[in-house]
Amino acid sequence: MIKHIFFDLDHTIWDFDKNAQETLTELYHHYQLGAIGLNSCDAFIERYTENNQLLWAEYHMGRITKDTLRAQRFHKTFIELGIAPDLVPHQFEEDYVQFSPKKTNLFEGSEKVLAYLQKKYTLHIISNGFKETTLTKMDRCNLNPYFQNVIISEDVGVNKPDKAIFEHALRKAGAEKHESIMIGDSIEADIRGAQDFGIKAIFFNPLNKEKPADVQWQILHLEELMLHF
CATH class of the missing domain: 1.10.150.240 (Putative phosphatase; domain 2)
Known part of the structure; x- marks a missing residue:
């Protein structure tokens, strides 16, 4: 779905x-x-x-x-x-x-995973990062071709975990809740924010921190996404 x-x-x-x-x-x-x-x-x-x-x-x-x-x-x-x-x-x-x-250091497997997912899904960014730095990172790392939309909290006026930024992102993407999923490292901003809004979420946990009970799905490496999608 x-x-x-x-x-x-x-x-x-x-x-x-x-x-x-x-x-x-x-x-x-x-x-x-x-x-x-x-x-x-x-x-x-x-x-x-x-x-x-x-x-x-x-x-x-x-x-x-x-x-x-x-x-x-x-x-x-x-x-x-x-x-x-x-x-x-x-x-x-x-x-x-x-x-x-x-700087252009990405997590291991990032480009491989994005290239794989892009063939099957529409990809988007939702970032609480500052606008000018976010756009610089995307450009310097050649990430823009992978993503249809880059939603930045400064443009929206609210940060994750506010439901309004997820609502804005889905509206801009033309997506429904049941066909969307969020992947991020922040329990509060990304995972609980998405779950409270009503979409699924995957906790990216490269340091293998203890997973809270309310977090249903985690990955330790981005390449694990290729096994699930």
């Missing part, structure tokens, strides 16, 4: 963590952060990742704005790691936003 497959982008197709790590390592050396007291690049990346994930969770739920997320994630990280406010490199966020979306 499935005709339309909706994918999340970050952490599902585009390997956010790997691309972020590459970018942050480059910026760590460019800004010579060791000289201001950040002696471990790995510790810096680890603390940033924790803060970024917490802030994105707040953004998904509509509790903070895009500007707040961007203003806080690096500033909070530097301060927590003991860097005096006057030593925080204020251009760091802008440089990260400029360079990170141009």
Whole structure:
């Protein structure tokens, strides 16, 4: 019955963590952060990742704005790691936003799976990512030919898990609930958001985290989709 497959982008197709790590390592050396007291690049990346994930969770739920997320994630990280406010490199966020979306690391098997699915289904993206970075990622990774629609929360005015973004996506795709499925890594935004709206969902769980009881279907590798579709 499935005709339309909706994918999340970050952490599902585009390997956010790997691309972020590459970018942050480059910026760590460019800004010579060791000289201001950040002696471990790995510790810096680890603390940033924790803060970024917490802030994105707040953004998904509509509790903070895009500007707040961007203003806080690096500033909070530097301060927590003991860097005096006057030593925080204020251009760091802008440089990260400029360079990170141009990275092209995808999850293993992404292009193979998308090429396979595209022959049988109509594919779409639903992303809570920021518009300019999402479009850059899609372009740099040559992902646009696989997808009929790229639905971005900034354009719609609401984020996943809000039912309105799923309703908008199905309307734009000309799809019905019973013939649609969502694939993503976020339990709250992608899986519960889709399920609450009334469409099936597949949890992409490459780190093999514990699966909540209300999540019915998970995959650990994207190529598993070729066994199910």
